[in-house]
Amino acid sequence: MSATSTGDHAAATGQSFTPDERRITLIGLMIVFLLSALDQTIVSTAMPRIVSQLHGLNLYSWVTTAYLLSSTVMVPIYGKLSDLYGRKSILLTGVAIFTFGSVLCGAAGEFGGLFGGGMVQLIVFRAIQGLGGGALFTSAFAIIADIFPPRERGRFGGLFGAMFGVASVLGPLIGGFFTQLHTVHLGGLEIAGWRWIFYVNLPLSLLALFMIVVKMPALTHRIPGKIDFAGAALIVITFVPLLLALSWGGRDYGWSSPRIVTLLSISVVGFLAFIAVEAKVSHPILSLRLFANRTFTTANVASFIVSMAFMGVVTFLPLYMQLGAGATPSQSGLTMMPLMVGLIGASTVSGLMVSRFGVFKPILLGGQVVMLIGVVLLTLIHPGMSLWDLGWRMLVLGIGLGPAQSLFSLAVQNAVSPQEIGVATSTSQFFRQIGSTIGVAVFGSLLTLNLASAARALPPVAGHAQTMSLADLEKVAVSRAAAPGAKTMAASALDQASQGVITTAIRSVFGAGLIVLIGGVGVTLLIPAAKLRGRGPPEKIVEAAENALETAVPTGAAQPTA
Numbered sequence: 001m002s003a004t005s006t007g008d009h010a011a012a013t014g015q016s017f018t019p020d021e022r023r024i025t026l027i028g029l030m031i032v033f034l035l036s037a038l039d040q041t042i043v044s045t046a047m048p049r050i051v052s053q054l055h056g057l058n059l060y061s062w063v064t065t066a067y068l069l070s071s072t073v074m075v076p077i078y079g080k081l082s083d084l085y086g087r088k089s090i091l092l093t094g095v096a097i098f099t100f101g102s103v104l105c106g107a108a109g110e111f112g113g114l115f116g117g118g119m120v121q122l123i124v125f126r127a128i129q130g131l132g133g134g135a136l137f138t139s140a141f142a143i144i145a146d147i148f149p150p151r152e153r154g155r156f157g158g159l160f161g162a163m164f165g166v167a168s169v170l171g172p173l174i175g176g177f178f179t180q181l182h183t184v185h186l187g188g189l190e191i192a193g194w195r196w197i198f199y200v201n202l203p204l205s206l207l208a209l210f211m212i213v214v215k216m217p218a219l220t221h222r223i224p225g226k227i228d229f230a231g232a233a234l235i236v237i238t239f240v241p242l243l244l245a246l247s248w249g250g251r252d253y254g255w256s257s258p259r260i261v262t263l264l265s266i267s268v269v270g271f272l273a274f275i276a277v278e279a280k281v282s283h284p285i286l287s288l289r290l291f292a293n294r295t296f297t298t299a300n301v302a303s304f305i306v307s308m309a310f311m312g313v314v315t316f317l318p319l320y321m322q323l324g325a326g327a328t329p330s331q332s333g334l335t336m337m338p339l340m341v342g343l344i345g346a347s348t349v350s351g352l353m354v355s356r357f358g359v360f361k362p363i364l365l366g367g368q369v370v371m372l373i374g375v376v377l378l379t380l381i382h383p384g385m386s387l388w389d390l391g392w393r394m395l396v397l398g399i400g401l402g403p404a405q406s407l408f409s410l411a412v413q414n415a416v417s418p419q420e421i422g423v424a425t426s427t428s429q430f431f432r433q434i435g436s437t438i439g440v441a442v443f444g445s446l447l448t449l450n451l452a453s454a455a456r457a458l459p460p461v462a463g464h465a466q467t468m469s470l471a472d473l474e475k476v477a478v479s480r481a482a483a484p485g486a487k488t489m490a491a492s493a494l495d496q497a498s499q500g501v502i503t504t505a506i507r508s509v510f511g512a513g514l515i516v517l518i519g520g521v522g523v524t525l526l527i528p529a530a531k532l533r534g535r536g537p538p539e540k541i542v543e544a545a546e547n548a549l550e551t552a553v554p555t556g557a558a559q560p561t562a
Contacts, residue, residue, distance in 0.1 A: 033140050142426070144160075238270035306368065314336075327387060350407065373396055450506075
């Protein structure tokens with residue numbers, strides 16, 4: 001594609017912005033991005049303590065699943081709505097719903113027997129929170145695409161990737177801190193420490209709402225059309241059963257059980273109906289013709305695979321560190337820091353390189369090669385490995401992940417017209433979230449199988465055959481959270497046997513993640529090596545020469561906006 005100026009981009013989107021407006025918008029979006037990213041990283045560390053107080057160990061995974069379900073299915077819907085009604089109104093709606101959900105989550109268990117108890121309340125409120133959360137990432141990236149041409153987005157994409165890394169560092173630390181915080185008495189109220197992991201969203205949410213309402217300029221870019229209600233409903237019908245089946249399969253129910261088979265069948269029927277509807281409606285929620293664009297298709301598929309591999313690798317690391325290495329929740333959060341430091345640095349540097357050179361594919365491939373090396377290093381873990389030894393391996397993994405944080409979305413946005421930015425951005429985010437969710441589910445099932453297989457090789461404990469599952473590990477984590485300094489005899493026996501079993505099981509998971517990631521590299525190789533639209537540093541020199549020439553010999557032609 002030929003390069004365009006910022007002025008050309010403004011003409012294409014129908015709106016131009018002053019430098020101050022861009023700066024204020026960026027600050028507001030960074031707050032929104034931090035808000036969403038922080039929520040995704042702060043909860044997992046506190047889950048054992050939450051379950052021990054609200055009870056309902058069998059619902060452990062649902063706290064995360066509920067948020068993922070509601071936020072994921074809403075991503076493509078919000079993308080289309082932002083095209084129809086404007087980014088600002090959709091972002092404002094998302095932040096408001098997210099804030100309301102956060103307040104409810106913090107108060108879970110305080111509503112008597114509503115929904116059946118505290119744990120079920122938390123799950124319902126997390127789903128409400130996810131309904132708003134689905135708008136945050138999508139709207140932020142779409143607004144960036146509205147106000148900056150692709151080549152200039154590189155450095156900002158890197159910046160936002162770095163913000164995600166900051167949230168990923170702060171989240172486990174804050175979560176671990178509040179998890180170990182005793183009950184606080186405030187105005188006659190008793191507030192358990194873990195509740196602050198949700199209440200901490202409130203000041204950021206209020207600041208974000210202020211920035212959006214008062215400071216952010218009006219974002220008038222929108223396209224004519226109407227809501228595709230049938231398409232939106234079919235997205236829900238397709239992906240909610242799919243995500244439920246993946247969450248339950250191999251863990252709560254067998255893959256061939258009637259419940260799982262029924263859910264998967266509903267998902268397949270819903271998907272076929274969705275394709276049929278989207279091929280016929282005049283204003284589809286996801287235009288199928290976008291998939292004829294090779295860059296759009298390959299970048300989204302590669303993002304899906306890489307997200308699946310990454311989440312499958314990192315999701316169970318805190319559980320491994322707390323039970324396999326004997327780390328506290330805070331220590332496990334600190335051990336995740338090298339991963340995020342690598343991600344922050346690599347994301348920032350890759351963004352600057354993209355803006356400087358105007359290409360993304362070599363940088364994206366280079367990051368994935370480093371990521372492959374990081375996963376290979378993690379497959380070499382062994383019982384008794386120190387947290388420092390694990391930390392430097394995670395640093396390598398983080399460096400490899402950095403470029404993928406924003407460059408897949410940038411490739412997709414660069415390949416479509418400004419009128420398709422909202423749908424294209426939301427589709428990219430949708431593929432990433434579906435990949436992450438499937439990665440957690442599939443690798444969780446694989447970990448369960450590996451735990452059972454490894455535990456069968458152990459000698460009997462206390463006269464009973466040794467068995468172990470992911471649920472057993474969660475029980476030990478919860479018992480530790482409930483009584484950090486004490487262990488029952490059964491828990492001690494299981495704890496002593498667990499280190500070698502966990503190491504063996506998670507090493508196999510890393511090996512599977514490596515295979516999946518190799519597939520992601522293969523698909524990335526198929527992405528066309530396009531130049532990014534917009535001006536880079538070399539073109540600014542040309543622009544300066546053109547301006548000097550026009551000053552000397554006026555032509556009456558309009559000069560491009562800087």
